[in-house]
Amino acid sequence: MRWSNLFIPTLRDAPAEAEAISHQLLVRGGFIRQLQSGHYSMLPLGWKIHKKVAAIIREEMDAIGGQEFLLPAMHPADIWQKSGRWETMGEEMFRFVDRKGADQALGMTHEEVFASLGTEITSYRHLPQIWYQIQTKFRDEPRPKSGLLRVREFAMKDSYSFDLDDEGLDASFSLHHDAYVQIFNRLGLDAFPVEASSGAMGGSASVEFMVESEAGEDDVARCSSCNYSANVERASAALALIENRSSSGEPESFPTPDVRTIAELAELGHPPEHQIKTLVYVVDGELTLILLRGDHPFLEQKFIDITGVTDLRPATGEEIRSALGASPGSLGAVGVENLPIYADLALQDRTGMATGANVDDTHYSGVDVQRDIAVNEWVDVRGILEGEPCVDCGNPITISRCIEAGHIFKLGRRYAEAMGTTVLDSEGKSQTLTMGSYGIGVERAMAAVAETHHDENGLIWPMSIAPYEVAITLLKTDHTDSVDLAEDIYKALTAAGIDVLLDDREERPGVKFADSELIGIPLRITIGPRGLENGIAEVNDRSTNQKAEISLETVVEEVTNMVNDAKNESF
RNA sequence: CGGGCUGUGGCGCAGCUUGGUUAGCGCGUCGGUCUGGGGGACCGAAGGUCGGAGGUUCAAAUCCUCUCAGCCCGACCA
Structure with a gap:
């Protein structure tokens, strides 16, 4: 394409509201524009990348036997009611009523619809099936942010596997795992798999594919020496x-006026690791005590995953006072018998602990957890800390910020059961299928690439998804020989199947260089009178900043090879 | 939902405290001249309901009230 005919509205300054670097560069480069918070228009340049990302995903999904569908984005309420998620999805699902008075929703994911279609699989002989689509999802996010990283409307590749038994599901899951590794590799993303929490999707296991980035929203714990890696929402250490x-025969109370916090109690000779932190939550409507070591943070997601509760919130001050007779700062579980008590595993066998006495301004010391507290259930609900020993090998854990680029789930039979997705097995008996679901957000993948592939001059797209693979920078638009040469090279490269952008604009060289770097075209051929005289063109590599002077005789062939080499490199 | 910040041509900003000609500046855009290997110079021009509504006032971008939108932190989130 000729740049002079294209709509590529580049900006010198990023909009003030753009903070994430990917957001700034995608807007400055003329890839995207915001329509409203969480909704972005894909401009021609952005859409080209979008299509290339989708094409890679399609190839890899097809390679594992995936079949592409396209399902409606708008769903009747009843399928969501069948799975129970009409209620549990809450405000995150866009809902409205049509003219007939029927409840409708915009799809945030498609387990229900695919599982319904799955009822037409009638025999075990037709298994396994892997079905996918690349389709728009709607999620009423409480806080869209960081440009394309978290939005309310986005394209997602979602796939669903149907199998008869656990071995089949394991196989489908593993195929997806490998396909995802391949996809992210081809996108130029350094993504690694981590154990994850399944959240609202439910199911037995899930793995997230993470890309390390400050712009991310997840913290991932990784072992510095072995392969252990897990989202902190479920990581152990x-x-x-x-x-x-040592504990004496029984807890001893002591006065602690104005001591409200772990830190204040520590000053009285009770270091945090020798304290019991007592949290009061309302768990599915029931007031509940959750105990942790003083220096350990509580991770609600781990608690939810372990206990399977659906509703969890901190108790209010009044609720606490009426149940325990004291205010936060002096709470404890010693002698409490009428409330459920969950205790973190780190408190097992601990003695000589300090904790609140359920009397304002009073604490106990010498508490023996086993002896003095009626723990109902021991659970691992603490957030782990940087530097703690790995559960597998004992070496220190590091914690890093990551973007969740993909997430794959073993769903089990939950949705198939709800939708009646059954087949007859080899003995003629009806069996409920087991499912997996697997997602990659296309725009988020673009943003993750932008977030990790840029320099001070702009974006640096990997060859595999670059909007154009080669830019021809024509320095002097009124120099006939240059123009003719640029046209010839443009035509020859295009004929060789290369995506070429001919910068034929009547702009000064500096503007053209700056723009081609901003939009991140991997290779640039510079054509000008000076090179022409010497029979050479200058070829610049955007990622390495290397420049080569290449004879005009061979430049088409060499650039073609460079493009193809770069494309194959990431396989 | 809680906290903080911001809305003035396409983008970045000033003006607001202390109300007062025709709302400025840089970038970009259009026409022109000179230029031409890293965002060039000069001349000329277009483009703005100052987020919206109401109010105070002789007079509101500026003061008051309400409201909408956007961003950041937190909560929340496949």
């Missing part, structure tokens, strides 16, 4: 050994 302090 071994405990560094702590010597128990």
Whole structure:
């Protein structure tokens, strides 16, 4: 294409509201524009990348036997009511009523619809099936942010596997796992799999594909030496050994006026690791105590995943006072018998602990957890800390910020059961299918690439998804020989199947260089009188900043090879 | 939902405290001249309901009230 005919509205300054670097560069480069918070228009340049990302995903899904569908974005309420998610999805699902008075929703994901279609699989002989689509999802996010990273309307590749048994599901899951590795590799994303929480999707296991980036929203714990990696929402760590302090025969109360926090109690000679933190939550409507070591944060997601509760919120001050008779700061579980008590595993066998006495301004010391507290259930609900020992090998854990680029789930039979997705097995008996679901957000993948592939001059797209593979920068538009040469090279490269952008605008060279770097075209051929005289063209590599002077005789062939090499490199 | 910030041509901003000609500046855009290997110079021009509504006032971008939108932090989130 000729740049002079294209709509590529580049900006010198990023809009003030853009903070994430991917957001700034995608707007400045003329790839996207915001319509409203969380909704972006794809401009021609952005849409070209979008299509290339989607094409890679399609190739890899097809390669594992996936079949492409396209399902409606708008759903009747009843399929969501069948799975129970009409209620549980809450405000995140866009809902409205049509003219007939029927409840409608905009699809945030498609387990229900695909599982319904799956009822037409009638025999085990037709299994396994892998079905997918690349389609628009709508989610009323409480806070869209960072440009394309978290939006309310986006294209998602979502796929769904149907199998008879767990072995089949494992196989389908593993195929997706490998396909995802391949997809992210081809996108130029350094994504790694981590154990994840399944959240609202439910199911037995899930793996997220993470790309390390400050712009991300997840924290991932990784072992510095072995392969252990997990989202902190479910990560575990071994405990560094702590010597128990001795306990006397029974807890002793002592006055603690104005002591409200772990830190304040620590000043009185009770370090955080020798304290019990008592949290009061309302769990599915029931007031509940959750105990942790003083220095350990509580991770609600781990609690939800372990207990399977659906509704969890901190208790209010009044609720706490009426149940325990004291205010936060002096709470404890010693002697509490009428409330359920969950305790973190780190408190097991601990003695000589300090905790609130359920009397304002009073604490206990010498608490023996086993002896003095009626723990109903021991659970791993603490957030792990940087540097703690790995559960597998004992080496220190590091925690890093990541973008969740993909997430794959073993769903089990939950949705198939709700939708009646059954087949007859080899013995003629009806069996409910087991499902997996697997997602990649297309725009988020673009943003993740932008977030990790840029320099001070702009974006640096990998060859595999670059909007144009080669830019021809024509320095002097009134120099006939240059124009003719640029046209010839443009035609020859295009004929060789290369995506070429001919910058034939009547702009000064500096503007053209700056623009081609901003929009991140991987290779640039510079054509000008000076090179012409010497029979050479200058070829610049955007990622390495290397320049080569190549004879005009061979430049088409060499650039073609460079493009194809770069495309194959990431396979 | 809680906290903070911001809305003035396509983009970035000033003006607001202390109300007062025709609302400025840079970038970009259009026409022209000179230029031409890293966002060039000069001349000329177009483009603005100052987010919206109401109010105070002789007079409102500026003061008051309400409201809408956007961004950031938190909560929340496949």
